[in-house]
Amino acid sequence: MAIDLTKMPKLGFGMMRLPCENDVIQIDRVCEMVDAYLEAGLNYFDTAYVYHGGKSETAIREALVKRHNRSDYMIADKLPAWSMKVEADRDKIFNEQLERLGTDYIDFYLLHSLEDGNNYDTYERLDCFNWGIEKKKEGKIKHFGFSYHGTPELLNEVLDKHPEIEFVQIQLNYADWNNPVVQSGKLYEILHERNIPMIIMEPVKGGRLASLEPEFDAILKAANPDKSQASFALRFVASLPGVMTILSGMSSEDQMKDNLNTFTNFEPLNQTEKEAVDKVVQKMTDLDLVECTSCRYCCDGCPSNINIPEIFKALNTIRLYPGDDFRPKNFYQKVTEGAGKASECISCGQCESVCPQHLAIPSLMDEVVQKLES
Numbered sequence: 001m002a003i004d005l006t007k008m009p010k011l012g013f014g015m016m017r018l019p020c021e022n023d024v025i026q027i028d029r030v031c032e033m034v035d036a037y038l039e040a041g042l043n044y045f046d047t048a049y050v051y052h053g054g055k056s057e058t059a060i061r062e063a064l065v066k067r068h069n070r071s072d073y074m075i076a077d078k079l080p081a082w083s084m085k086v087e088a089d090r091d092k093i094f095n096e097q098l099e100r101l102g103t104d105y106i107d108f109y110l111l112h113s114l115e116d117g118n119n120y121d122t123y124e125r126l127d128c129f130n131w132g133i134e135k136k137k138e139g140k141i142k143h144f145g146f147s148y149h150g151t152p153e154l155l156n157e158v159l160d161k162h163p164e165i166e167f168v169q170i171q172l173n174y175a176d177w178n179n180p181v182v183q184s185g186k187l188y189e190i191l192h193e194r195n196i197p198m199i200i201m202e203p204v205k206g207g208r209l210a211s212l213e214p215e216f217d218a219i220l221k222a223a224n225p226d227k228s229q230a231s232f233a234l235r236f237v238a239s240l241p242g243v244m245t246i247l248s249g250m251s252s253e254d255q256m257k258d259n260l261n262t263f264t265n266f267e268p269l270n271q272t273e274k275e276a277v278d279k280v281v282q283k284m285t286d287l288d289l290v291e292c293t294s295c296r297y298c299c300d301g302c303p304s305n306i307n308i309p310e311i312f313k314a315l316n317t318i319r320l321y322p323g324d325d326f327r328p329k330n331f332y333q334k335v336t337e338g339a340g341k342a343s344e345c346i347s348c349g350q351c352e353s354v355c356p357q358h359l360a361i362p363s364l365m366d367e368v369v370q371k372l373e374s
């Protein structure tokens with residue numbers, strides 16, 4: 001059955017950055033957020049095998065599946081290439097996901113983070129596309145697609161080869177539209193031209209576009225003082241034709257409230273707001289900040305236990321305010337307490353191989369050592 005676009009909500013609840021205390025998901029708060037989201041008439045929950053080290057799926061079971069009718073919501077989940085070695089791993093992981101979620105089917109199932117090289121090769125080598133079609137026939141998956149972090153060339157190649165794909169999830173936000181590495185604008189054009197429904201991830205760039213520096217905030221405020229920074233980012237994406245659902249990884253009740261307000265009283269960006277966004281992008285490009293989205297894919301496998309995304313926040317602060325190293329050095333000290341320092345990086349390259357933003361992490365660690373450990 002084709003995706004019924006009329007039933008798809010514009011805002012999806014991304015379960016990748018749930019509220020935590022001491023690394024434990026606060027289920028009571030997640031329950032409240034789930035209820036508020038459903039009460040607003042929205043119903044799309046996005047998770048993955050790896051989010052919160054597997055605990056995001058169980059949080060969905062506790063906060064959603066056990067407390068609401070299965071027909072009232074949709075779950076999206078993903079198969080991780082990097083956790084599979086042989087074909088039998090596909091079913092092993094899928095069955096584990098069903099158990100963690102407490103459900104017997106998944107509405108939207110994706111091959112996770114398809115990109116040039118390792119991940120795509122693994123999905124082809126383990127025949128995951130045909131496997132997905134079989135799962136659909138069995139009724140275990142309702143719709144089959146992939147999330148994508150590769151080049152426009154590969155996207156075209158995969159779509160030509162796999163017309164069975166029903167939807168694609170891409171990273172898209174105003175800061176990455178012309179980003180030469182992410183190439184969001186080009187990916188968007190390809191999917192739009194092919195009429196393939198799009199799910200958008202990172203519309204707020206991992207929170208970056210909701211925690212802008214004061215000078216950027218002033219530009220947006222001058223265009224519209226009543227809208228939040230996140231609202232600008234979400235409305236930029238939601239104003240594009242062909243976008244089916246926009247995921248926002250909400251971590252607090254306040255973020256949920258702000259996002260619900262944006263979508264229930266939706267107003268596309270007007271000309272003044274568009275110009276303000278363009279100005280912010282231009283200034284950001286001039287600053288040359290590290291484009292980390294805090295997804296944390298790099299963290300688990302780091303043999304030196306380096307808190308890479310937090311360290312990059314410190315590096316960005318010192319790049320922004322080169323004359324003031326007091327605050328970033330303090331912050332750096334805090335985030336390296338009980339964890340590895342940049343100088344302990346052994347340049348193994350594990351992080352770089354999984355980073356969806358294709359950041360040159362080991363050489364950035366050298367810059368951190370110079371600027372924050374001296």
Ligand code: SF4
Binds near residue numbers: 351
């Ligand atoms: S290259 Fe450095 S930061 Fe990256 S995983 Fe290896 S030790 Fe960790």
Ligand code: SF4
Binds near residue numbers: 297309354358361
């Ligand atoms: S460095 Fe890359 S993989 Fe690590 S958190 Fe940032 S964006 Fe994600």
